[in-house]
Amino acid sequence: MTIKDVHLYLRQSERIALIAHIQPDGDTIGSCLALADILKAEGKSVDLYCQDNVPEALKFLQDSDQFLHCTGNEDAYDLAIAVDCSDKERMGTCSSVFDAGRHSINIDHHISNTMYAELNLVDTNAAATGEIIYALAKSLNKQISRNAAEALYAAISTDTGSFCFSSTTSRSYRIAADLLDCGIDAERITTLLYKSNRIERIRLLGRALNSLSLYENGKVALMIITREDLSASGALDSETENLVNYAKDIMGVELGILLKEAADGSIKASFRSKGNIDVSILAGRFNGGGHKAASGASIKMEMGKVKESILAAVHEMLKECR
Template structure:
């Protein structure tokens, strides 16, 4: 990993125009990695642009450089290097068509076991808790100074992907990295206020509705629930406000795995699997649905209705 980190750093020092990519419906890991990386590139005097196919949730406004994120596909014009962060493949990144036949060097930095190693250079560390932990190591290997704002961005990713250090992704390396980031000046209070203390009455009412739908069929070891676009409209909140439900469901007893399904735009269904069981690999199930992720946390996006997606998943479980 250290050799790859040094190769990437050497390439970047000789590059001029660089773009960063965060995945659609961005979370704190993909954004935290991008914001810290953008600041690193700025210190080298590089021209930097950041692309994300969908808008950034307002709660991440505390991150430095967040204003740079654009949905403009022309972001990639004349770029000689494109770094994709926290994306197992270019489809998930939302750029597979935009980068088709592009001459730029692709750098792939990630921590997902299902990563397709699509870059010209790939720094993929599957035992890292988050992509920001990988980026933190990249900075350390190359003796790059981590400023307080970079540290805040990196810690945001670690808190996001470990569910505030409560899930199985939490490890001694993630805790050591977090300690080092706090020592570097990471603003724990700002992160906590934005990501943890951000539940309005309307949000909690919708959470209650979604949790009231929790179902477990007799022929399945999976509990699931769902939200619709109509739910969001009626409660006047954004899709991002219910992202935490997937991790919350991982705390339930009486089922080996959980699934949270959401209706999203264009007739699509987005699903998020979670498990705490060592004998279940939800990434394998997500991959069969066209997605991917980690053994204990994975997701997918597909066409269909909530009902037929659930039925398909239960059928896939029965085939194992």
């Protein structure tokens, strides 16, 4: 259960598979790439696996094009390491590689981790799995390469909202300081991660903002994105991600709502709270789910009715809060 146990497993293994989670984010991709870099420096043969494609914004990371999909015909590896996966299902089709490994390790920071491997290196105090990979690298007494430092910075930055979420600790900042000392360019990485919007997404943002309305004495902000907004702007469905924050981040607003017409005609509702309203309850009323601060639901009604029902539910919730 400690890093020393991991050393033992690594020493006994030549061929190692690293497995990222489905719908990969910066932490799973960055952590995999950094760990691969570190293990290769130890003379290991390393393959990277991910069921889904690496997101555009992470493709600047060295070797991010080296992730393999699973064919189901992979040889058994000496060691399979799941990276940032809270349970086996998070590996999707690549859990077959994990299952076939002669030995297995689970490196993760999620509190919901199910301890599914032979060796579980789970640190729920870490703001990102990248922090655990950093500790592992340090324990091996290896110089962290510039590429590995860049991958770890991306991993920790994305999982901490650029070192701002409440999960961020002084350890996160101290690791970032050490990574900067490895010669990375934090401004370049941040620009590539967060400040590279396609023009189509910015045009969609403009249209979404035009639909912005306030309710409940300015405590609730609601935006709408229709299929026409998507086609007129040329934006992808995936490019609506995080747009709901423009509603939430308005002064005085407690609850930001985005209603998006999905391709199948249903309405995808996203709820974001500044903290006083538990939006998982709101999502639950529409058979959705999520967390206290971020949740969502998919609703099979026409837009006008969805808006009306949600605003009525919000009105009831706010009355109860008083």
